Amino acid sequence: MPKLWTETIDAHRAAVRDAALNAMAALVAERGLVSLTMSQIAERAGVGRATLYKYFPDAQAVLTAWHERQINAHLDRLTAAAEPAEPAVVRLRGALRTFAEIQYYSARHHGGELAALLHSGEHVDLARQRLREFVENLIAEAAQDGDLRDDVAAGELAGYCLHALTAAGTVDSHDAVHRLVAVTLAGLGTPAPPP
Amino acid sequence: MPKLWTETIDAHRAAVRDAALNAMAALVAERGLVSLTMSQIAERAGVGRATLYKYFPDAQAVLTAWHERQINAHLDRLTAAAEPAEPAVVRLRGALRTFAEIQYYSARHHGGELAALLHSGEHVDLARQRLREFVENLIAEAAQDGDLRDDVAAGELAGYCLHALTAAGTVDSHDAVHRLVAVTLAGLGTPAPPP
Incomplete structure (x- = not known):
């Protein structure tokens, strides 16, 4: 794989990760910790639930x-x-x-x-x-x-x-x-x- | 009830309570916190399980x-x-x-x-x-x-x-x-x- 492509993938991964973390922080600020779900985080982050599970095993x-x-x-x-x-x-x-x-x-x-x-x-x-x-x-x-x-x-x-x-x-x-x-x-x- | 009798009862209650707390501390020191039960505490304190439950709802x-x-x-x-x-x-x-x-x-x-x-x-x-x-x-x-x-x-x-x-x-x-x-x-x- 050319280096540029790897960098693009890495940047994409970091972006998904960051979006998930930001989504989580926003959800916690709004609703508290109780009943924080992967579906909510995925929805808020704008990624699919299956994608989110590739990055994190659970909330x-x-x-x-x-x-x-x-x-x-x-x-x-x-x-x-x-x-x-x-x-x-x-x-x-x-x-x-x-x-x-x-x-x-x-x-x-x-x-x-x-x-x-x-x-x-x-x-x-x-x-x-x-x-x-x-x-x-x-x-x-x-x-x-x-x-x-x-x-x-x-x-x-x-x-x-x-x-x-x-x-x-x-x-x-x-x-x-x-x-x-x-x-x-x-x-x-x-x-x-x-x- | 004469005062002396109340004092005797109070002293007895305090003694049971203290015995239970000492028993708990000894058990935790020996076995750790996990699976600490009321039966063990009662046995170690030398009081009946039913008596212990009159003092404390749970471990x-x-x-x-x-x-x-x-x-x-x-x-x-x-x-x-x-x-x-x-x-x-x-x-x-x-x-x-x-x-x-x-x-x-x-x-x-x-x-x-x-x-x-x-x-x-x-x-x-x-x-x-x-x-x-x-x-x-x-x-x-x-x-x-x-x-x-x-x-x-x-x-x-x-x-x-x-x-x-x-x-x-x-x-x-x-x-x-x-x-x-x-x-x-x-x-x-x-x-x-x-x-």
Whole structure:
């Protein structure tokens, strides 16, 4: 097969997949999760039911794939927020702010039921791992620059940050999100010199 | 009925209830959650199956009651850790350390399956509310004493602390728990004066 043709097929597959995920998201937003069916998703996506089944075994699989797409988009946004020319501490601040904002908006968009359903599974663990490593590296770099405390390992500090910032899902204003980021960053500050 | 008799009955009821909860905890520890039955719980608790049904409608209810008992014991331990004569900031430090230790040991004792099953429900929401208020009041008092930052509302700082300290469930040593508490407290510190 000429390369061009393969690319066309790949693009077509990606388009069908995306249409299915978008259809699912729209259906969930309108009617909730209960009784989400493959027929509804196919109809909304504008593809045949048989076609949809070639891509996904069931509605749960569409949901998981959608969540994976969301998470990866969030991660890309987070890592892109870090302008490589900036010092590590500035990139860290940007990444943590972005993470907190994602927590804030996600809590608003999909509440308890969906969150409980989605926030487990291999794809989430992988994304969490990728995020943690990204933050850990920024912290290690900033600590080496002397801009952060270096008395606690970067991995532990990354765990602290990411847990603290999940509180952004519980606050009720955008300003409160920014205050939370400032408080969390204060925890990372150079420790006071011993008395 | 004379008062003494009522007290005897109440004590008996509490004893049966406790025996059932202890039996459930022992069974889950030995065999896991799957196929936990009322008959097994009754047998292990040393009461009749019919008696057990007078106390709990099903095994899930025993599990929830057990979790409620655990949570209340934790909360009592946490609030008791605060010696009333100490300044608020010292009591806060003690309470946060205790909370972090509970997170650390709970993550070790009941892992994913049990946690996902238990960490929702009205009794958990109530306990979380009680805990948050307790920490919020200590923070407000310490801020008034001038021992903590006062540029962020006590409620927001309480949310920050409790989320940050859940990271104690992911670390792998007791020392790391103490470092996490220190980092979290640093976030609460008086903010640097403006430049």
